[in-house]
Ligand SMILES: Nc1ncnc2c1ncn2[C@@H]1O[C@H](COP(=O)(O)OP(=O)(O)OP(=O)(O)O)[C@@H](O)[C@H]1O
């Protein structure tokens with residue numbers, strides 16, 4: 001049975017074969033497939049890395065971060081925030097949930113999500129050479145109460161019967177071996193900081209099954225917000241130096257946001273990085289390019305409030321579940337935990353060892369696949 005993690009920025013399908021994890025990889029041999037759908041002038045929607053590439057030239061018809069607005073009305077904070085940074089248009093007939101307007105018509109957020117899940121199923125079928133009709137899917141621990149039903153429906157629309165829906169951090173705990181024989185049985189905090197949400201769970205192995213002692217999170221806090229805060233900083237620099245309002249240009253705004261994401265990643269391994277967009281400024285003064293030297297030190301200020309909010313969520317979730325002294329460790333999953341300042345802030349505030357891995361972005365899908373193979377792991 002497939003394990004599927006529909007993420008805000010990346011989605012992954014995993015499978016356990018002979019006790020080992022395998023992924024429905026894409027044409028780049030990557031397990032993390034961008035949760036991006038492009039509607040071309042002719043033909044079927046394009047999903048994943050190819051859609052991400054087209055985003056630069058046709059952002060109005062390239063949909064990203066759709067998970068944020070599943071089962072949300074147009075006037076929800078989630079929809080408003082997405083609309084503020086996306087070039088595609090969100091609409092809602094009457095009081096219904098949001099749809100996205102594309103050149104091929106209006107699509108519900110569930111329909112866009114189902115296009116991504118169907119793509120994962122088809123990739124898996126190609127990769128493993130057989131049909132898949134069932135899946136375990138994952139959901140954030142915070143957010144709309146309807147998300148579980150929505151995920152079952154999205155699976156069905158994509159041709160999959162969703163046999164189980166589990167919280168993302170619990171899946172992450174399974175991937176980190178919490179139900180394994182070598183686990184010490186002490187409570188740990190799973191800190192899952194992805195592209196769109198922060199999901200926190202306190203979990204413990206009791207008699208070789210996962211017991212959830214507490215959950216918390218913030219469904220409006222993720223790596224996308226780090227990109228948006230960074231983009232705002234770049235926009236204010238451009239305004240300050242060139243008196244050019246980048247928000248008036250949808251393609252430039254989108255390019256700035258995507259460049260922020262790339263430079264953010266570089267800053268996870270380097271102290272400083274070059275932020276460069278060729279000929280971004282048109283005829284504004286004599287400066288055509290946006291060309292900045294960005295330091296970790298500077299970004300620590302830009303991201304301070306976001307990191308502080310994330311740490312507060314972890315502390316409050318812990319406080320509601322256990323005395324701090326009972327916590328044994330923190331497992332970091334999700335791509336935003338690559339950021340050194342996130343790691344340091346979590347370690348400093350919770351004062352327990354950090355458990356990190358090389359591949360924190362596939363942990364949730366791995367856990368879902370694991371549960372598909374061993375259903376008794378969660379009672
Ligand atoms: N090296 C890195 N440094 C900093 N951030 C990174 C790095 N690699 C990935 N990210 C960020 O991690 C985020 C994606 O993480 P992940 O794949 O765990 O999220 P997701 O599962 O799609 O989202 P969610 O779980 O919130 O729905 C993106 O914001 C991406 O920019």
Ligand SMILES: [Mg+2]
Nearest residue numbers: 007194334364
């Ligand atoms: Mg995730």
